[in-house]
Amino acid sequence: MTNNKRFGIIFYALFVLLPIYWLINMSFKSNEEILGTFSLWPQQFTLANYQVIFTDPSWYNGYLNSVYYVVLNSIITLVVALPAAYAFSRYKFIGDKHLFFWLLSNRMAPPAVFLLPFFQLYSSVGLFDTHIAVALAHCLFSVPLAVWILEGFMSAVPREIDETAYIDGYSFPHFFIRIFLPLISSGIGVTVFFSFMFSWVELLLARTLTSVDAKPIAAIMTRTIGASGVDWGVLAAAGVLTIIPGILVIYFVRNHVAKGFALGRV
Amino acid sequence: MNWMAWTLPTAVFFSTIGSILVIMTIFEIKRPCTERKGFLPIPTTRGDRLFIGLLSSAFIHLIVIGFTPLSIWIALTCSILWLLTLLKWG
Amino acid sequence: MNKVQNNKAWFLVLPVFLLVAFSAIVPLMTVVNYSVQDIFDQNNAYFVGVEWYKEILNDPRLQDSLARQFMFSFTVLLIEVPLGIAVALMMPTRGWTASLTLIVLALPLLIPWNVVGTIWQIFARGDIGLLGYVINALGIDYNYTNNPIDAWATVLLMDVWHWTSLIALLCYSGLRAIPDAYYQAARIDRASSWSIFKFIQLPKLKGVLIIGILLRFMDSFMIYTEPFVLTGGGPGNSTTFLSQTLTKMAIGQFDIGPAAAFSIIYFLIVLLVSWLFFTTITHLDKDKTKEQSYD
Structure with missing residues (x-):
């Protein structure tokens, strides 16, 4: 067996x-x-293929751009999703169920649907080809999931803990940061994993919203298909380098995975 | 706002949806509703029924437009009747 | 858990609401606006009513790719869910092998989607790829670039490779949450491993499986990048799914009006199917907990 x-x-x-x-x-x-x-x-x-990448700024800037907007996306996601998830897990309020489903429905929307209007929207507010534009666009998909995951974890923490803390004279921010967040650290780890996962791997939106300054590595990789056919070696080397950040992230959250992937729902 | 390419019909459409949502919210504050079981297979609240009604109305429109020669106004009338039925007895 | 009624909670939700509204509602309204007009440029747009909807709904491109899309999504769910559960049951539970397996399994999830496409494009080629080379060496004629069946098999295999890990990881952590006492009781009762699975493990997995199935359905329904890189939708249109048909129309041919109508229909279908999924599953869940509380 x-x-x-x-x-x-x-x-x-x-x-x-x-x-x-x-x-x-x-x-x-x-x-x-x-x-x-x-x-x-x-x-x-x-090592010639790697040499091509590390000596050409347009190649390695692609990596920096990607990392930049992915980190930005993870931070924004956590900052807005934490209070919202707390509200969903602790209170009943008007339209809560529908708001929740509406959030999730955005996660369901295919990025292809939003391609054109996103381009128009971010151009009109002057954010086209900036890292923040890509980060914000990715938030549409990472925030709903983050709220969903965190809500599960927070619901698993008994209310009594909140109440005891208030009786002991903790203020809300103090309680939230000092007592509550450590209790759901696995949840935060997994949330970061998921928002990183979505933002790092997504190509369609990132490619549409950038042209030069914030172009992600994934879009630059399409350059290897030139007039003389595909430059397989460089393409493979670039691919290998995109796997490394993923390995780092898994390594850091590995202890949370066993608990965290249950998403507080077992 | 030029790039959003507004037209009168779509503006009317969105204001209608918007006002329905506002009215439902006010109604909910004034008289909170509880979940109940109607002719739908699941127990629903008023808001659930509104959502189901709007989503099915969208599909009624698509079917009428796409696969029948009927006018869109017939689809609209059907949808409103269906929505009201759903809100009352669903 | 009993929650407290408090409408001030809206203030906590407000940032999320504003953020998502900015990038969801404005674009959605714009798509609806586009879908009823014939647009040449910013200043030349003509109202055409529901003309595009009529055209798109009767367009064989939409109908075909929709059928392909459903077939694809259900096939991957049918393969990935049982396989994911099986892998989760086989994973080691402690020691360094457990960490190592976790890292190996999570790997495909964090590779950019176009790189996933590239990996399989190389791996499955008959001339330079290991998979294609071996299959051809076995005497089977295999070429994913001009045989539709091979192309489908390759896209499916790629998706299984890419996403089974998600189901496996979800189930793995679900299994870890089962207290040892349950297994001990089962051992005393001399339960077979099948009945342990059916009566102890599977019920505990339900919560995470719901999430897994929903996520897999939503994501497989919007799949774009991987088949685009791997097969380019070909040969012919045999692996062209909804997103690719849409993108081709919107960017390739710049038919903004029809593409917008297409988007709305696409979104409505996803919304309907996901809502059905979501409601059925959560209501099944509720009935179960109700039964338990009567005991």
Whole structure:
């Protein structure tokens, strides 16, 4: 039984890792080798593809742009979602259920639907091609989910804790930051994971809302398809580099994942 | 606001929706309603019924416009009647 | 939990409301406005009423991609949900292997969508990709760029690779929340592993599965980037889903009016299906808790 399990999970992990390994493999090969010979590992190991990326500012600025708006998005999301989730978990108020569903319905809206008006809207308020524009646009999708997740965690914290804190003479902000937030730290970890996940991986909106100054790395990658065909090596190297921030984020939240992904709902 | 390309019909449409929401909110403050069971398979509040009514009205319009030669005014009349029925007995 | 009636809570919700309203309501109104006009440029727009809706609803492009979209979304749900549960049941529970499995499983979730497309584009190619090369070497004629069935299989496999982890991670943390006492009781009763799964594990997973299924449905219904990079919607239109049809229309051909009408219809369909999902599931949930409280 346990052996079957171990075999199964190793098999699945291989299935996950193999395509990624192949990308890494490609990134250390030259284009002649990629197209010329088929081999399971690089025959002539080269760092040239990475060199292209690290020496060209338009490439590495793409990374900085992406990181910038992703961090901005996560911060905005947390700051607005925390009080709202608290309200939903603790109080009944007029239209609460409908407001909640309306928020979620935005998460359901396909980004493609908002493409044109977003472009127009952000151009008209002078935010086109800025990091804040992309961060705000991504908020439309990350905030509803954040509220939903945090609400689950906060509902799992008993009301008595709030009341005891007030009786002990804590003010609301003091209670919220000092006592309440540490209780839902797993929830915050997972919320950051989800908003990072959405903002980092999204391409359609980020590409539409930027042209030069805030262009994300994902959009720059399309450049490798030139007149002479695809530059596979550089494309693979750029792809490998986009995986690294993800690994860092998982590493930091890994202890929260087991508890946090239950989203306070079991 | 030029880029939003407003037209009279859409302006009327959105003001109607907006005023329905305002009226419902005032009504709710004056006389809070409780969940009840009508002919719909699930217990609903007034707001739920309004949402169901509006969403189904949208689909009534789409069906009439897309697949029948009937005029849009017939769809509108049907929708209003359906919405009222739903609010009263749903 | 019994909540307190307090309308001042609106002040806490206000920032979220304003933020989302700014980027949702204004664009949505704009889309509706566009959908009833024939737009040439900023100053040349003519009111055409419901003409675009009529045209789009009878457009085979919309009908075909809608059918493909439903087929795709339900297929991925059918594969990913059981597979995700199975993976979650197999995951080690403690020690360094547990952390390692978590990190490996979460990897595909954090790779940009176009890179996911790129990975599979390379991986599945017959000439330079491992998968394509091996399949061809086995004597099976496989080419996702000109065989629709191969293209579908590749897109499905890619989506399974990409998103099964989400279901697995949700279920994994759901399983961790089950107290050991339950398992001990089951052992005393000599319950089979199937009945442990059915009566202890599955009921506990319901909460997280609801979220998982809803998220997977919504996301698979708006899938754009990965198939766009992998197959470009081809061969022919065989893997062109709703978002891609829409984007092609809005940006490629710049048909703003029809594209806007398309957007509204698309949004209404997603709203309807998600609402049905959401209500059915939450009401099933409520009935259950009611039954339990009667005991």
